[in-house]
Amino acid sequence: MNGSSSASWQANKAHEVAPLPAPPKSGQSLADVLPYLLKLALSEKQLKWRLGAAFACMLVSKAAGLSGPLFLKAAVDTLSAGDAAVLLPAVQCVLCFGLCGVVQHLTKELTYPTFTPISQAVARRVAYQTFSHVLELDITFHMNRRTGRLSRILERGTRSIQMLYRAVLFTFAPTFIELVFVVGLLASRFSPMVALLVGGTFVLYVAWTIAMTQAAVEVRKQVNQLDNLTTSKAVDALLNAETVALFNNRQLEVNQYDHYLRGYQAAAIQTERLSALLNAGQSVILSAGLTCVMVAAVIGGQGAEAMAAAKATGSSMMASAASAMMGGGSGAAAAGAAGAAAAAGAAGAAAAAPASFAGALASPGDLVLLQGLLLQLWGPLQFLGWFYREIRQSLVDMEEFFDILKTKNSLPDGTTPLPDVPPSLADKLAAATAAASNGHNGSSAAAAAAAAAISGSAVSSTDKQSLVEAALLLDQQQHPQHQRLQQQQHHNLGSADPEYGFYSAAADPTLSISGLGLEVELDDVVFGYHPERQVLKGVSFKVKPGESVAVVGPSGSGKSTILKLATRLYDAGSGIVKVNGVDVRDLQTASVRSSVAVVPQDTVLFNDTILQNIRYGKPNASDEEVIAASRMAHLHEAVLRMPDGYSTMVGERGLKLSGGEKQRVAIARAFLRAPRLLICDEATSALDTATEASILGSLNELARGRTSIFVAHRLSTVAGCDRILVLSEGRLVEQGSHAQLIASGGVYKDMWMRQAAEGSSSNNVAEASSDEEADGEPLEPLPAALARGRKE
Numbered sequence: 001m002n003g004s005s006s007a008s009w010q011a012n013k014a015h016e017v018a019p020l021p022a023p024p025k026s027g028q029s030l031a032d033v034l035p036y037l038l039k040l041a042l043s044e045k046q047l048k049w050r051l052g053a054a055f056a057c058m059l060v061s062k063a064a065g066l067s068g069p070l071f072l073k074a075a076v077d078t079l080s081a082g083d084a085a086v087l088l089p090a091v092q093c094v095l096c097f098g099l100c101g102v103v104q105h106l107t108k109e110l111t112y113p114t115f116t117p118i119s120q121a122v123a124r125r126v127a128y129q130t131f132s133h134v135l136e137l138d139i140t141f142h143m144n145r146r147t148g149r150l151s152r153i154l155e156r157g158t159r160s161i162q163m164l165y166r167a168v169l170f171t172f173a174p175t176f177i178e179l180v181f182v183v184g185l186l187a188s189r190f191s192p193m194v195a196l197l198v199g200g201t202f203v204l205y206v207a208w209t210i211a212m213t214q215a216a217v218e219v220r221k222q223v224n225q226l227d228n229l230t231t232s233k234a235v236d237a238l239l240n241a242e243t244v245a246l247f248n249n250r251q252l253e254v255n256q257y258d259h260y261l262r263g264y265q266a267a268a269i270q271t272e273r274l275s276a277l278l279n280a281g282q283s284v285i286l287s288a289g290l291t292c293v294m295v296a297a298v299i300g301g302q303g304a305e306a307m308a309a310a311k312a313t314g315s316s317m318m319a320s321a322a323s324a325m326m327g328g329g330s331g332a333a334a335a336g337a338a339g340a341a342a343a344a345g346a347a348g349a350a351a352a353a354p355a356s357f358a359g360a361l362a363s364p365g366d367l368v369l370l371q372g373l374l375l376q377l378w379g380p381l382q383f384l385g386w387f388y389r390e391i392r393q394s395l396v397d398m399e400e401f402f403d404i405l406k407t408k409n410s411l412p413d414g415t416t417p418l419p420d421v422p423p424s425l426a427d428k429l430a431a432a433t434a435a436a437s438n439g440h441n442g443s444s445a446a447a448a449a450a451a452a453a454i455s456g457s458a459v460s461s462t463d464k465q466s467l468v469e470a471a472l473l474l475d476q477q478q479h480p481q482h483q484r485l486q487q488q489q490h491h492n493l494g495s496a497d498p499e500y501g502f503y504s505a506a507a508d509p510t511l512s513i514s515g516l517g518l519e520v521e522l523d524d525v526v527f528g529y530h531p532e533r534q535v536l537k538g539v540s541f542k543v544k545p546g547e548s549v550a551v552v553g554p555s556g557s558g559k560s561t562i563l564k565l566a567t568r569l570y571d572a573g574s575g576i577v578k579v580n581g582v583d584v585r586d587l588q589t590a591s592v593r594s595s596v597a598v599v600p601q602d603t604v605l606f607n608d609t610i611l612q613n614i615r616y617g618k619p620n621a622s623d624e625e626v627i628a629a630s631r632m633a634h635l636h637e638a639v640l641r642m643p644d645g646y647s648t649m650v651g652e653r654g655l656k657l658s659g660g661e662k663q664r665v666a667i668a669r670a671f672l673r674a675p676r677l678l679i680c681d682e683a684t685s686a687l688d689t690a691t692e693a694s695i696l697g698s699l700n701e702l703a704r705g706r707t708s709i710f711v712a713h714r715l716s717t718v719a720g721c722d723r724i725l726v727l728s729e730g731r732l733v734e735q736g737s738h739a740q741l742i743a744s745g746g747v748y749k750d751m752w753m754r755q756a757a758e759g760s761s762s763n764n765v766a767e768a769s770s771d772e773e774a775d776g777e778p779l780e781p782l783p784a785a786l787a788r789g790r791k792e
């Protein structure tokens with residue numbers, strides 16, 4: 001392991017990916033979606049030449065495909081003369097026919113790879129921006145979505161975009177062009193009637209396809225919904241595999257899964273039925289059309305005699321062609337059958353022609369030509385039907401996809417960057433007084449600044465600097481362990497990164513002693529997750545920079561909710577949440593969140609190594625920094641005991657780690673992040689008392705100079721905080737230091753006494769607290785490490 005192992009993708013920097021155009025209002029029809037696809041493709045740099053080259057390839061392929069039958073016709077007509085002298089020209093014609101086939105297929109195969117970089121680039125852009133958009137959406141969106149369903153919609157949406165490019169650019173457009181050519185050629189070579197019949201067959205074919213596909217759309221929507229439900233159910237059960245096993249509920253899960261599968265099965269069968277009906281109809285239309293076209297070409301409009309001749313010979317060939325067509329299944333198979341039928345028909349016609357068509361205008365070569373051209377057209381037509389169905393399905397898929405793209409964040413980002421808290425008057429005074437009393441060099445300047453501050457006059461930046469320096473010196477004199485720890489930290493980390501280490505405030509003289517911490521204020525905040533139920537009912541408090549505050553209260557009283565409002569996962573219903581004096585709604589969320597570290601109640605990890613999971617707190621941290629943070633979180637030894645050490649995979653959501661290990665990974669992330677606001681929501685609840693005590697000591701050191709908010713049920717773990725807020729049923733009922741709250745004998749004291757009585761050391765704690773109460777002395781809270789840290 002070394003520092004360089006942090007891959008570039010981990011950098012928390014946006015890649016340069018062009019934004020997506022605004023999604024269409026409706027995604028129901030091609031007319032809505034095509035302009036969107038066009039806009040998407042237009043922003044790709046290589047679009048012009050790649051599209052041009054792909055179209056050129058396609059046109060050459062089609063031209064070669066249409067030329068082949070002309071050469072074959074020439075060969076057949078030449079051979080029909082029955083003269084040995086024509087052998088060479090006939091062979092030449094056949095060779096040209098073969099060459100046309102080679103060119104046709106080679107250029108066709110070149111078409112897709114030429115355009116693929118564009119469609120892939122668009123697909124990546126769409127996937128990138130959609131993923132980014134979804135992750136940016138507010139937490140309410142994610143709470144209300146089922147993950148499996150969401151991922152299916154995103155997957156189908158991006159796939160559909162590629163499908164539409166392929167279908168529209170390389171199937172629909174070429175087929176229409178080809179149709180025009182073929183109809184023109186047939187009209188000139190045969191008769192307008194033949195051309196009309198080909199056109200008519202085509203129109204009938206398309207009309208049938210559209211009508212049937214339209215009917216399948218509703219079923220497709222159902223299939224999609226059931227597919228989403230089935231996937232979400234499966235993902236949910238798999239994520240909770242352990243719970244399923246422990247509760248022996250495998251069959252329950254399988255049955256529920258099967259419930260959705262049955263629905264899916266019924267809808268899928270219905271889709272298949274409609275699909276079979278569509279294919280059968282298409283085959284009948286094509287076979288009938290082919291027959292009519294052949295008849296019209298053979299008789300060439302020459303009257304009863306020719307028609308009789310044609311009937312006698314042609315009917316057997318047509319019958320074989322038609323039966324082959326009818327036998328065709330779907331898609332490519334039908335196209336193949338049509339091809340075989342056409343080829344068989346052409347060969348038969350060519351062989352029989354000299355004897356049978358004496359007197360008719362159509363030559364054997366003409367029939368071969370006709371067959372060749374129809375074959376050329378019918379093949380893509382079969383695919384056209386398939387592509388049309390795919391397009392309709394893609395449009396259905398894209399509707400849901402566009403809905404997600406159109407979903408707006410209900411917490412729009414603010415524009416104000418997070419400001420620093422200016423040194424408060426109290427800070428200035430404390431620093432100046434301390435500097436003067438310690439005879440520090442800068443004390444006179446600091447004292448002057450303090451005097452200015454007291455008198456309300458402006459403090460120059462030089463004075464401010466002296467003042468802050470004096471304050472920092474004092475801090476170090478009063479807390480020599482700060483300096484020691486700082487040196488130790490830098491030694492451990494092997495890094496002089498001022499962002500890292502607990503005392504980086506010292507490296508930045510422009511910060512006040514408490515300037516490292518954020519100020520958080522809730523002003524008469526009312527909030528409920530649902531309008532009909534309020535969770536917070538007018539909560540007001542202010543956490544000053546550098547202050548440590550605990551929020552305690554019964555389960556469900558709204559403690560975690562306060563933390564979610566402070567980090568703007570939700571907005572208050574009424575009242576204001578402020579960070580550093582600014583309404584959090586006006587602040588750039590990223591600037592707030594980058595200053596915060598949260599150790600959550602339930603730590604969920606990524607399915608990656610322990611090293612990468614810790615690194616998540618600071619994605620560009622070196623391995624050494626990660627390990628140092630792991631040591632601070634008392635995780636290092638536990639990791640070293642694992643067979644793969646820091647490379648141990650933690651499993652889905654971290655299931656392979658113990659609850660305490662997961663919690664320590666979250667704590668290590670917080671150490672690594674070295675935030676300005678540390679939020680711990682029951683951060684140590686899964687740890688044994690000894691580990692908890694030492695981690696609390698470390699957390700306490702981390703919290704020094706920073707603002708910290710702790711939520712805890714075990715009051716002993718937060719009794720050393722500067723202030724404790726007691727919440728009950730969404731209201732702030734008490735606040736003060738541990739000693740003050742015990743002395744006031746309110747809700748907190750009852751909770752403390754209850755916990756003390758319940759705990760293993762209940763007797764000692766209860767006695768201690770009653771003694772202290774009696775003496776009026778501040779209580780020595782547990783664990784001692786926390787209390788010691790605070791007292792220092």
Ligand SMILES: Nc1ncnc2c1ncn2[C@@H]1O[C@H](COP(=O)(O)OP(=O)(O)OP(=O)(O)O)[C@@H](O)[C@H]1O
Nearest residue numbers: 143529530535554555556557558559560561562601
């Ligand atoms: N996302 C949510 N949607 C709806 N209700 C929620 C949501 N999160 C929390 N609640 C409800 O809000 C209330 C307060 O929840 P909160 O998590 O703030 O309580 P808490 O005091 O932290 O509880 P605990 O100590 O048990 O963690 C609870 O009744 C809870 O059911």
